[in-house]
Amino acid sequence: MTKPYEKDLREAWDRFCDDLKSAGDIALRETASDNPVDRAAAFRLLSRNIGLALALEMENSDPLHPELLHYFNPIRKQGGDNTDALYVGGPINGTDTYRISGKRGSSLYFGVTVVEKGETPWGGGVAGTLFGDQIQTDEDGNFELFLSPDPQPGNWIKTTPETFRVTFRQFFADWEGESPMEARIDRLTGDGAPPQLTPEHVVNGLASASHWLKWSITYWADMIEKWKVQPNKFLSYRQLDDNKIDATPGGEPLIAYWMLPPDEALIIRVTPPKAHYWAVEFGNYWWETMDYRNRLASTNCHHAVLEDNGELIVVVSHTDPGLPNWLDPSGHSEGYITFRWMMGDTCPIPQCQQVKRSELFAHLPASIKQISPDQRREQLAERRRGVIKRFKW
Numbered sequence: 001m002t003k004p005y006e007k008d009l010r011e012a013w014d015r016f017c018d019d020l021k022s023a024g025d026i027a028l029r030e031t032a033s034d035n036p037v038d039r040a041a042a043f044r045l046l047s048r049n050i051g052l053a054l055a056l057e058m059e060n061s062d063p064l065h066p067e068l069l070h071y072f073n074p075i076r077k078q079g080g081d082n083t084d085a086l087y088v089g090g091p092i093n094g095t096d097t098y099r100i101s102g103k104r105g106s107s108l109y110f111g112v113t114v115v116e117k118g119e120t121p122w123g124g125g126v127a128g129t130l131f132g133d134q135i136q137t138d139e140d141g142n143f144e145l146f147l148s149p150d151p152q153p154g155n156w157i158k159t160t161p162e163t164f165r166v167t168f169r170q171f172f173a174d175w176e177g178e179s180p181m182e183a184r185i186d187r188l189t190g191d192g193a194p195p196q197l198t199p200e201h202v203v204n205g206l207a208s209a210s211h212w213l214k215w216s217i218t219y220w221a222d223m224i225e226k227w228k229v230q231p232n233k234f235l236s237y238r239q240l241d242d243n244k245i246d247a248t249p250g251g252e253p254l255i256a257y258w259m260l261p262p263d264e265a266l267i268i269r270v271t272p273p274k275a276h277y278w279a280v281e282f283g284n285y286w287w288e289t290m291d292y293r294n295r296l297a298s299t300n301c302h303h304a305v306l307e308d309n310g311e312l313i314v315v316v317s318h319t320d321p322g323l324p325n326w327l328d329p330s331g332h333s334e335g336y337i338t339f340r341w342m343m344g345d346t347c348p349i350p351q352c353q354q355v356k357r358s359e360l361f362a363h364l365p366a367s368i369k370q371i372s373p374d375q376r377r378e379q380l381a382e383r384r385r386g387v388i389k390r391f392k393w
């Protein structure tokens with residue numbers, strides 16, 4: 001005879017599978033590109049994010065027993081993940097006291113946010129923030145950070161009743177020369193009892209995971225439409241939406257939508273400001289960065305080659321133009337470009353010019369810096385070495 005909990009578990013699993021099946025409708029939405037590469041990426045996005053949904057909503061959803069886990073990596077992305085980044089986080093609440101301890105690492109940009117519940121798949125507003133230069137470490141880079149509603153000695157972020165997550169953002173400029181944080185989280189209050197698996201936990205976790213998967217993918221696809229209606233124009237998230245969200249502290253990203261036929265190229269020009277860190281990111285319609293392991297899908301304050309007058313010239317083209325700051329569409333026909341000026345003294349807005357690919361160099365300075373095939377191969381090899389170091393693959 002089937003026991004009640006067996007029936008509940010089977011029904012939960014069936015609903016989960018049905019929800020995943022129906023999520024395929026998102027990938028075929030009419031407003032998305034029907035380019036075969038873009039369509040393939042949409043279904044791959046769904047499959048990639050099943051694991052993320054289960055991790056967030058079932059496997060690591062208990063603030064009484066949190067772990068610090070990676071959100072994104074080269075094969076699991078969404079929401080305009082920064083190509084230079086390592087995102088780490090875990091569930092917490094606003095009543096307990098937590099200690100995060102470990103080695104800070106050496107990423108050029110380092111930010112910790114305590115996030116509240118909210119109206120987006122990634123929560124709501126930021127309750128508190130610490131930047132890397134605000135975190136006290138010993139001479140070996142070791143640190144302790146406390147999260148709690150009551151003051152703690154040393155590094156401390158105050159939590160609120162609506163707190164539900166802590167997020168670490170590490171942005172690496174020199175991919176090979178900078179090292180990631182190594183840390184753990186411990187809940188210091190409570191009885192220390194280990195977690196106990198129950199049928200209810202699995203039933204609720206499966207339902208929450210399938211809901212989050214569909215919600216998050218749809219949320220970001222709906223957001224991209226706000227930029228798509230005015231392509232090649234850089235606008236910040238806050239100019240188009242006022243939802244409270246776990247945004248990166250220290251600089252509002254500038255985002256533009258690109259749509260590029262095979263015989264055209266996009267020129268983007270700007271003089272970067274003085275900034276602690278800056279970067280250019282490149283992704284598809286689904287807010288996924290391109291394959292930054294094997295393609296030129298970004299540049300930043302370390303890797304970019306500036307002109308003698310300090311100008312940054314980025315070119316998007318379906319074929320390699322022999323320029324150092326090339327962004328490779330990787331077969332996609334449209335998507336987004338993001339500029340981040342972190343702690344910049346100004347916030348210059350990049351300017352775009354779309355031209356025929358055959359006429360590209362007529363629209364560029366005669367003195368523009370170029371790159372040889374051997375230098376290009378080394379560029380790509382350096383990227384892969386840096387990814388392996390960051391994610392320890």
